Amino acid sequence: MSAVGSTAPGGHGLMVRGYLPVINTLAKGLDVRLGCRVTRIDRRYNGVKVTVEDGTTFVSDAAIVTVPLGVLKSKAIKFEPRLPDWKEAAIDNLGVGIENKIVLHFDKVFWPNVEFLGVVAETSYRCSYFLNLHKATGHPVLVYMPAGQLAKDIEKMSDEAAANFAFMQLKKILPDASAPINYLVSHWGTDDNSLGSYSYDTVGNAHDLYERLRIPVDNLFFAGEATSMSYPGSVHGAFSTGLMAAEDCRMRVLERYGEVDLFQPVMGEESPVSVPLLISRM
Known part of the structure; x- marks a missing residue:
């Protein structure tokens, strides 16, 4: 998932300290359970039951589904009853890309001292680029960003082989480049918790598939970058649809119980928490 998509106003931005400060702030006061991979979601007229891998179940009035599109496509989560045809069609017909x-x-x-170092090749397969983190962070780090079929093929390599491949691409641009002292490799296409980087429009299908994926089904609400009509493939798209889904879910529960203060114990009465975010415009 890209940090800032080109569809948002302004230039590209980079979260210098990563997204952890954002996550910690948003999660403050919430009961977050890690290591609970969902395998089944049962929706009933009076609630939702969520089952995780070890058989533990969680029962609630409603649920918000924000898993990546690749996970929905894999059918790793069984919905009972199954999702409507129009919802399944949206899942099936949106594409999932890898970078x-x-x-x-x-x-x-x-x-x-530039933002990007481009790799130009005879075919689109070999075209890619390096992101210069030194410009934003001061650390001597370059990030090679392969996409599409090239990214899929690189995922079949060992991390060492992938790093060597990236270094060879760099040597084509800068023949005197020194070897890296360390490396880190992502595997978004094969990671069971993502199965892809972000969504994309497929040829011959309408752009409103994103909106269809966002529309609730009974007391199930959907959010994530693949549900954003305006900013698909971006963090701000995921964030904005998360806010919409949370509000829709809140109104659904309030409609059922008619209690305006229902969420006050969860939200708390503390003043809003802020965290300094260092965003580099490169």
Whole structure:
């Protein structure tokens, strides 16, 4: 998932400290359960039952589904009763793309002070680019960003082989490049918790598939970048649809119980928590 998509106003931005400060702030006061991979969601007229891998169940009035589109496509989660045909069609007909990151850490900077170093090749298969993190963070780090079929093929390699491949691409641009002292490789296409990087429009299908994926089904609400008509494939798309789904869910529960203060114990009465975010415009 990209940090900032080109559809948002302004230039590209980079979260210098990563998204952890954002996540910690949003999660403050919430009961977050980790290591609970959902396998089944049963929706009933009076509630939702969610089952996780070890058989534990959670019962609630409603649920918000924000798993990546790749996970929905894999049918790793069984919906009972099954989702309506129009919802399944939206899941099936939206595409899931892959763009991986191969992070190369060097002992010194030997490249120009630019945002990107492009790799131009005879075919689109070999075209890619390096993101220069030194410009934003001060660390001697380049991130190789292969996408599409190239990313899929690189995922079949070992991490060491993938890092070597990225370094060879860099050597084509900068023949005197020194070898990296460390590396880190992502595997978004084969990670069971993502199975892809972000959604994309497929040829011959309407753009409103994103909206169809967002529309609730009874007391199930949907959010995530693949449900954003305006900003698909982006963090701000995921965030904005999450806010919409939370409000829709809140109104659904309030409609049932008629209690305006129902969520007050969850939200708390503390003043809003803020965290300093360092965003680089590169």
